[in-house]
Structure formats: structure tokens, C-alpha cells
Amino acid sequence: MSAVLKISNLHVNVGETPILKGVNMEIRQGEVHALMGPNGSGKSTLAYALAGHPNYTVTDGSIEIDGVNVTEMEADERARLGMFLAFQYPVVIPGVKVADFLRHAVSNIRNPDRKEGEGLIGMREFRKEIRERMNELGMDPEFARRYLNDGFSGGEKKRMEILQLAMLQPRFAILDETDSGLDSDAVRVVSEGLAKLSGPQMGVLIITHHERLLEFNPPQFTHVMLGGRIVETGDASLANELHANGYATVRARHPEAAAENAKAEAAAAV
Amino acid sequence: MSTDTPVKNDVEFGSYKYGFHDSMDNYAFKSRKGLDAQIVRQISELKNEPAWMTEFRLESLAIFESRPMPNWGGDMTDLNFQDIFYYMKAANEQETSWEDVPEEIRRTYDRLGIPEAEKKYLSGVKAQYDSEVVYGSLQEDLSKQGVIFTDTDSALRDHPELFREYFGTVIPPGDNKFAALNSAVWSGGSFIYVPKGVKIEFPLQAYFRINSQNMGQFERTLIIVDEGAAIHYVEGCTAPTYSSNSLHSAVVEIIVKRGARCRYTTIQNWSSNVYNLVTKRAMAYGDSLMEWIDGNLGSKLTMKYPAIWLMEPGARGETLSIAFAGEGQHQDAGAKMVHCAPNTSSRIISKSISKSGGRSSYRGLVKVHKDAVNCRSNVVCDALILDPASRSDTYPYIEVEEENVAIEHEASVSKIAEEQLFYLMSRGLSEAEASAMIVTGFIEPLVKELPMEYAVELNRLIELQMEGSVG
Numbered sequence: 085m086s087a088v089l090k091i092s093n094l095h096v097n098v099g100e101t102p103i104l105k106g107v108n109m110e111i112r113q114g115e116v117h118a119l120m121g122p123n124g125s126g127k128s129t130l131a132y133a134l135a136g137h138p139n140y141t142v143t144d145g146s147i148e149i150d151g152v153n154v155t156e157m158e159a160d161e162r163a164r165l166g167m168f169l170a171f172q173y174p175v176v177i178p179g180v181k182v183a184d185f186l187r188h189a190v191s192n193i194r195n196p197d198r199k200e201g202e203g204l205i206g207m208r209e210f211r212k213e214i215r216e217r218m219n220e221l222g223m224d225p226e227f228a229r230r231y232l233n234d235g236f237s238g239g240e241k242k243r244m245e246i247l248q249l250a251m252l253q254p255r256f257a258i259l260d261e262t263d264s265g266l267d268s269d270a271v272r273v274v275s276e277g278l279a280k281l282s283g284p285q286m287g288v289l290i291i292t293h294h295e296r297l298l299e300f301n302p303p304q305f306t307h308v309m310l311g312g313r314i315v316e317t318g319d320a321s322l323a324n325e326l327h328a329n330g331y332a333t334v335r336a337r338h339p340e341a342a343a344e345n346a347k348a349e350a351a352a353a354v
Numbered sequence: 355m356s357t358d359t360p361v362k363n364d365v366e367f368g369s370y371k372y373g374f375h376d377s378m379d380n381y382a383f384k385s386r387k388g389l390d391a392q393i394v395r396q397i398s399e400l401k402n403e404p405a406w407m408t409e410f411r412l413e414s415l416a417i418f419e420s421r422p423m424p425n426w427g428g429d430m431t432d433l434n435f436q437d438i439f440y441y442m443k444a445a446n447e448q449e450t451s452w453e454d455v456p457e458e459i460r461r462t463y464d465r466l467g468i469p470e471a472e473k474k475y476l477s478g479v480k481a482q483y484d485s486e487v488v489y490g491s492l493q494e495d496l497s498k499q500g501v502i503f504t505d506t507d508s509a510l511r512d513h514p515e516l517f518r519e520y521f522g523t524v525i526p527p528g529d530n531k532f533a534a535l536n537s538a539v540w541s542g543g544s545f546i547y548v549p550k551g552v553k554i555e556f557p558l559q560a561y562f563r564i565n566s567q568n569m570g571q572f573e574r575t576l577i578i579v580d581e582g583a584a585i586h587y588v589e590g591c592t593a594p595t596y597s598s599n600s601l602h603s604a605v606v607e608i609i610v611k612r613g614a615r616c617r618y619t620t621i622q623n624w625s626s627n628v629y630n631l632v633t634k635r636a637m638a639y640g641d642s643l644m645e646w647i648d649g650n651l652g653s654k655l656t657m658k659y660p661a662i663w664l665m666e667p668g669a670r671g672e673t674l675s676i677a678f679a680g681e682g683q684h685q686d687a688g689a690k691m692v693h694c695a696p697n698t699s700s701r702i703i704s705k706s707i708s709k710s711g712g713r714s715s716y717r718g719l720v721k722v723h724k725d726a727v728n729c730r731s732n733v734v735c736d737a738l739i740l741d742p743a744s745r746s747d748t749y750p751y752i753e754v755e756e757e758n759v760a761i762e763h764e765a766s767v768s769k770i771a772e773e774q775l776f777y778l779m780s781r782g783l784s785e786a787e788a789s790a791m792i793v794t795g796f797i798e799p800l801v802k803e804l805p806m807e808y809a810v811e812l813n814r815l816i817e818l819q820m821e822g823s824v825g
Contacts, residue, residue: 135780138772163782175777179795185778188791192782200787201817231795248781 086113087166089134089256089287093145096126096133103129103348105312106145111287113255116301118323119291121309122331124349127291128172130309131260135169136162149256163189164196166255170245170262176233182244183228186214186251193252217250221277239270246277256287263294275300295327308334311344385441391415394538397441401507401541404514414527414537421531427717428655428684433629438601440539440572496554502547503558506574509545516547520578524607524635533633536572536605543573543604546587548614553584557619557805575606579614579642586617588805600628602653608636610644612666617645621808623652623815626682634660635690641668647803649676650685651815659717661690664698664729671700674800678816679712679744688718688749691731693759699730705797706737708744709820715747716765724755735765738796740789790820 089111096104103126111117121127133140134147136159146155149165157165177185191204204210218225221243233241242262249257259278263271271294279300282288290297298320306322307314310331315338316322326334335342385393394415398408423430496503502513509517527537548554579585602624610616616636624630630653638644646660662671673689691700706714716735737746748765770792778788794801794813801809 135776137776158785159776159779160782160784160788163780167780169780171777175771175773177774177778177792177795179798180791185781185791188783188787189778189781192784192787196782200784231798252781 086284087150087255087287088112088148089167089289090148091130091134091145092148094130094133094142094147095144096129097141097143098129098139101351102143103140103312104133105344107309107312107314109289109307109314111256111289113287114284115305116282116288116290116303118298118303118306118320119289119309120293120306120323120326122335122345122349124352125309125345126312126348127309128260129312131169131172131258131289131291134162134258135159135167160192163252163254164193168249168252168254168257170242170249170257170259172260172262172264174233174236174241174245176231176236178231178234180232181229182232183211183214185232186210186228186248189248190251193254214247214251217247220280221247221250222273223247238265239267239273242266242270242274243277246274246281250277250281253281254286256289257282258289258291259297260291261293262290263292263297268296271296272300295324298323310334310338311341311348313341315341385439387439388436389415389438389440389535389539393440397539397541400441401510403510406518407510410522410527411538411540414534415539417527418531418534418538421534423531424657427657427686427715430629430655433601435535435601441541499552500547500549501552501554502545504545506543506545506576507541509576513545513547516578517545517576520607520609521576522607524609524637525605525633530633532603532631533605536574536603536633540572540574540605542571543575543606544577544587544589545575546577546585548577548579548583548585550580551582552580554586557586557588559588571600571602571604573604575604577606577608577616577618579608579610579616581611582613583611584615586619588619588808589621600625602628602630602632604632604634606632606634606660608634608644610636610638610642610669612640613642614639615643615645617647618660619647619649619804619808621649621651621804621812622656624656625652626654626680628653630656630658632656632658634658635663636661636671637663637665638669638671640666643670644672646673646675646689647800648673648687648689649800649804649812650687651678651812652683653685654682655684655686657686659688659690659719661692661719662700663692664694664700666695667697669695669698671698673702673704674803675702675704675706675716676797676800676812677704677706677714677716679706679708679714681710681712683712685712685714686717687714688716690719691721692719693722693726693729693731696725696727696729698726701731702733702735703800704733704735705800706735706746707740707793707796708737708746709740711741711743713745713747715749717749717751719751719753720761720763721753722756722759722761726756727758729756729759729761731759731761733761733763735763736796737765737767738793739767739769740793786820790817793820 091107091109094104094107107130119127129140136157142155146153152165154162154165187204187210192198214228215225223243233244245262262274275297302320303323306318308316385396391412394411398411525533527534577587608616622630636644644662648660650656660673664671671691675687675689677685677687679685688704689702702718704716706716708714718733720731722729735748739746746767750763752761754761770789774792775788778791779785794816801812
């Protein structure tokens with residue numbers, strides 16, 4: 085039976101400011117969902133809140149993975165239950181080699197009960213696997229020896245996120261504007277990479293402005309966020325419509341949420 | 355949220371990995387506590403030293419007594435010079451082979467991994483057990499090349515002329531109060547002479563540890579690298595934990611002659627009650643290269659600023675310094691570069707980590723004497739502070755008497771970024787694992803300069819320091 089990522093009435097504050105005001109969504113393993121919306125609508129906040137960022141406080145509602153309430157869990161516990169966030173801005177960790185980091189991560193994710201200091205996944209097995217995945221993503225094996233995201237170009241960082249996705253094989257993957265800031269070749273590589281990886285075992289939430297990523301990964305569901313709420317849900321054609329026409333019609337259909345969104349956008353601009 | 359306490363594999367190590375100690379009954383000799391001329395004479399007599407050394411010690415004692423305590427650096431109010439044993443001898447004879455070393459001492463070394471280390475790749479081992487060297491071996495081919503690698507007491511006896519020519523010339527007793535103290539009561543340490551043109555391929559290694567309560571350890575190391583020769587000397591310190599204060603005050607003198615290279619690597623991991631007050635200085639002559647790699651993890655207070663005097667044109671000096679200050683620790687460490695000649699260059703890289711209320715200070719001096727034109731010096735200090743209770747300071751001193759020079763100083767202080775922690779944790783790493791990874795990454799540029807075994811040990815020690823420290 086496929087597991088569900090269930091988001092119920094989710095309210096999230098950043099500091100004192102409410103950003104999400106009651107988000108509901110259900111993602112099943114094997115499904116692809118697109119999340120769209122103008123700046124300030126709360127898309128990235130939802131991504132961080134799902135992954136468990138300590139600065140994003142859930143004030144109401146819940147997040148469940150396969151029936152387990154993870155709302156109060158730390159990021160690492162959620163990751164061990166199968167949550168994965170591909171970052172919009174991957175973080176640089178100087179001095180930490182990609183291979184060392186990933187070997188730790190893979191060991192913890194595949195053996196969720198592993199305690200600190202216990203054995204890691206075998207070196208030979210790990211090396212073979214990471215080489216294969218890198219090869220599939222067209223990455224130079226030399227990347228495994230580089231420091232994590234340190235001195236990486238925008239495209240390299242995003243590819244590194246996809247490599248992590250490939251190695252960790254989460255049940256639920258959230259991609260936060262993974263296609264932003266990339267040239268079209270890089271977008272193609274990332275899109276194809278994701279298409280290869282996602283399958284019946286992975287539920288995917290794609291946050292994007294870009295058509296390309298959705299072209300390779302056609303969503304069964306498209307959600308539109310405005311003013312911290314999901315205001316519309318449709319199929320792939322909704323995404324196409326938004327790409328063609330922008331958010332004016334959505335705003336017109338939901339004037340209240342549009343006003344709240346405008347307020348949030350103005351506040352962010354200050 | 356999980357409430358499980360992580361199970362430690364090596365329970366015996368407790369919170370401090372090397373915090374074990376052997377029984378105290380095996381000392382062949384132990385001086386009474388305290389410091390005076392009688393004790394100093396007694397030490398010299400027991401060692402059958404020549405009269406000049408007895409005199410040297412007594413003069414040094416007078417200098418020590420006449421100097422005030424430094425009014426800068428760390429807090430030494432708990433340090434009582436009269437409450438310390440200045441000389442202890444663990445075994446009567448110096449052992450020549452591993453099998454002959456008394457079992458208890460051997461067991462201690464086993465736990466420190468000495469024989470394995472030697473088997474693997476070390477070309478010679480000198481291990482100091484308290485004040486006297488008890489075990490030593492040197493591969494034959496080094497002897498054949500004329501390399502002398504012995505403890506400093508034996509060197510005074512067996513190589514008196516060479517010894518007297520250099521001893522005390524780099525750091526005279528009058529240099530500072532603690533150099534005077536060491537000069538008065540020194541015991542043990544390594545003496546190395548590398549003849550002209552001889553390049554030693556493997557690091558020479560020695561371990562030191564303090565093994566008894568209130569035991570001062572005052573080793574004295576003298577290294578002479580003759581013209582065109584090369585050596586990498588590695589010294590590691592570990593010490594068991596005790597409740598009252600101990601003092602470690604070493605002096606290391608190095609002479610790097612024309613065209614020679616010397617790298618001196620130290621990892622000190624004294625237990626957290628030890629005052630570690632060390633004077634290290636090298637004289638680097640024409641076109642030579644001197645490098646200090648200095649890791650400070652342990653001790654209550656460390657004050658150590660390895661110095662390089664660049665004496666002739668073309669001399670280069672480099673110091674890489676790592677400090678880790680945990681609870682109750684103050685690491686006041688850094689480097690000194692003194693440019694005495696034109697066309698000399700120096701580089702200081704310092705990385706410090708402060709955690710659980712620990713304090714790390716970078717204290718460094720770059721000095722350029724008059725007429726030392728075309729000198730270059732580059733200083734980079736990075737500090738990482740892990741929590742609000744911890745502290746980091748930078749005291750860079752720059753004294754330049756010449757205009758035509760290039761001096762750069764950069765300093766940065768960072769906190770473990772929340773975003774870094776979150777990023778790693780979102781990949782399934784616990785907070786402690788993620789913190790340890792960020793810290794080891796921070797010092798990685800220095801760790802990769804260490805011999806493999808030391809790098810592994812350093813990373814392991816930092817993991818132990820980080821365990822249970824967060825969350």
C-alpha cells in the first residue's frame with residue numbers, strides 16, 4: 085500500500101508573522117504534484133515547514149507521513165521517515181567532502197535506528213553506488229571528493245541536490261524551485277534526472293515557475309497558492325494556463341487571498 | 355522526539371578518551387614537591403650532569419624567581435609552583451626493545467596505539483613516560499646516515515660538544531619566566547641532529563604524557579637541521595585526568611640551516627587540569643623553510659605561540675594553528691614571525707573553535723626589522739563559536755620598521771550557521787553528527803596536513819568532544 089504525506093490545516097509562523105494560514109494537501113507515493121503561486125504566497129515556507137526548519141513554527145494543524153504525526157519532529161527524524169527537500173539555495177559546507185557527507189546520510193536513512201558512532205554503510209558498496217548515480221546524472225566522479233557545494237556553480241549545486249535525492253530515495257521529495265537560476269541545459273539535466281528517479285515509490289511536490297520541469301514530470305495535480313492558502317487545485321492543464329496567463333485571473337477569482345498576498349509581498353520588500 | 359541516549363561503543367573512555375592512569379608505585383625516583391636550589395641541584399646530580407649544566411640550571415632558577423608572572427594571556431591564579439613535583443623517574447634503565455618495557459607502561463602505550471604506529475610507517479619512536487624516556491628505537495639506516503635521534507639527557511652525555519654548541523641559543527633562559535623554569539628543571543625531550551643533505555622521508559614521532567598527580571613535565575627539545583637536510587617531527591601529547599592542577603612547561607629549540615626544511619607537528623590533548631605553557635622557537639637561515647603545525651585540544655590553559663625567526667634572505671616560515679576550547683578551557687595560542695632579513699616570507703593560518711563556555715584567543719606577532727626589505731607576511735584567522743556561552747578573541751600585533759614590505763591580516767568569526775545544521779539534518783544527520791561534521795570541515799584544511807594517523811585521531815577526538823554537546 086502506498087504511503088501518504090498528509091498536510092492538514094497547516095498554519096505556520098516565521099517569527100511572529102503568520103505565513104501559512106491553513107494549508108491542506110495529500111500526496112501519495114507515485115504522484116507528482118505541482119505547487120505554483122506568485123512571490124510571497126508561502127510556497128517556500130511550506131517546503132521548509134515540511135522539512136522541519138526550526139525557524140518555521142507550526143501554530144496549528146499537522147503533518148503526517150504514512151499516518152505518523154511528524155509535526156513536532158526534528159528535521160533528521162523526518163528525513164529518516166522518508167522526507168526530502170531539494171533546496172532552492174543549497175548550503176555550502178566547507179571542508180566536508182560530498183562522499184563523506186552522503187555516506188553518513190545514506191547510512192542514517194537506510195538504517196533509521198542507527199546510533200551515532202555505529203558503523204556506516206560499507207565503503208566499497210557505497211562507492212560503487214555513488215559512482216553509478218553520478219554517471220547517470222552526467223556528473224564528474226571528481227565531485228565526490230569536493231567540499232559540499234563549496235565553489236559549485238548554480239547548476240552544479242542543483243545537480244548535487246538531485247544526486248542526494250537519487251542516493252537517499254525518499255518516499256516524499258519536495259523540490260523548491262530546483263529549476264530557478266539555471267540555463268536551459270541544466271534545467272534539462274535536472275528535469276530528466278528527476279523523471280528517471282521518481283516512480284511508484286516516490287511522491288513528488290514540485291515548486292516551480294518553469295514549464296520545463298513539469299514537461300518532463302507531468303503533474304497529476306496542480307495547486308495554486310495565494311496569501312498562505314491553496315486557492316485552487318486542478319490537473320496539468322491548470323499549470324499550463326498559469327504559465328500562459330500568469331496569476332492575474334487567479335487573483336481576480338480570489339480577491340481576499342490576493343490582498344493578503346499583496347500585503348505579504350509588500351512586507352517582504354521593506 | 356527521541357529520548358534515547360546514544361550508546362557509546364568505547365564506554366571505558368568515558369568523557370575523556372585517555373583519562374586513565376596507572377598505579378603510582380613504579381616510580382624509581384620522585385623529588386619532593388616544590389622548587390628551590392636544592393631540588394635543582396638534586397635533579398642535576400641524579401642525572402650525573404657536567405658542572406656547566408648544574409650552573410645553567412641554577413642561574414635559570416634565579417631568573418625564574420626574579421621574573422613576575424605575565425599579566426596577560428590566561429588566568430594562572432590557581433597555579434602554585436610549590437605544589438608540583440619537578441622530577442620523577444619511571445624506570446631506572448632506559449629500555450632498548452619493546453619487550454623489555456615494564457608491562458604496566460607497555461599497557462599504557464598499547465592504549466595510546468604506539469606500537470601499531472611504529473609498525474605502520476614510523477621510522478623511529480621516542481616515547482616519554484613522565485620525565486624519563488623509557489623506550490626508544492631508531493631504524494638503522496637513519497643511524498648510518500649520521501642522524502642522531504635520542505632523548506635530550508642522553509644527548510648531553512653522549513654528544514656533549516654538539517649539545518653545548520646549540521643548547522639554549524635559540525631560547526635563552528632569560529627569554530621569559532617559563533623558559534627560565536624549564537631551563538632550571540628540564541628533563542627528557544628529544545634531541546635530533548640531521549646531517550647536511552640528509553632528508554628523512556618519514557615523520558619522526560614521539561609521544562608524551564603526564565602520568566602522575568601534580569607532576570610537572572618539563573621536556574626540552576633541540577633539533578638541528580643542517581644545510582640542505584629535511585625532517586618532519588611529530589609530537590603528540592595525551593594525559594590522564596586528575597583533580598588538581600598540573601603544569602607542562604616545555605621548551606623547543608630548532609635551528610634550520612641554509613636550504614634545509616623542518617616541519618614540527620604537535621597535537622596536544624592534555625587533560626583539562628593542565629597548565630600548558632610552552633615556548634617554541636625556530637631560527638630559519640637562508641632559503642630554508644620552517645613549518646609549525648600546532649593543534650591544541652586539551653589543557654585548562656594553553657599559552658603557546660610557536661615562533662620563527664627568519665634570519666637570512668630567502669627564509670620562509672609557516673604556522674598552522676588549530677585550537678579547540680571546550681568547557682573550562684582557555685586556548686591562548688597563535689604564532690610569531692620575526693623578519694630579520696630581506697626577502698623573507700611568512701604565513702600564519704589560525705583556526706579556533708570555542709564551545710560550552712570555552713575561550714580561544716589568537717595572539718600573534720608579525721615583526722619586520724629595519725632593512726628587512728621585500729618581506730611578505732600573510733595572516734589568516736578564522737574562529738568558529740558554537741554557542742553563546744563561548745568566546746573568541748584576536749590579538750594581532752604587527753610591528754614594522756621597514757616600509758617596503760607586504761603585510762596582510764584577515765580575521766573572521768563565524769557561528770555554526772543554523773542553515774548549515776538544518777541542511778545536514780534534513781539529510782538524516784543528527785544534530786550532534788551535523789555539528790561534528792561542520793567542525794571537522796572547518797579544520798579540514800589543517801587536518802589534511804597531518805600524517806594520516808594523527809588526522810584520524812584528531813577527527814575522532816573532535817567527535818568525542820562534540821558528542822552530547824548539543825540538542
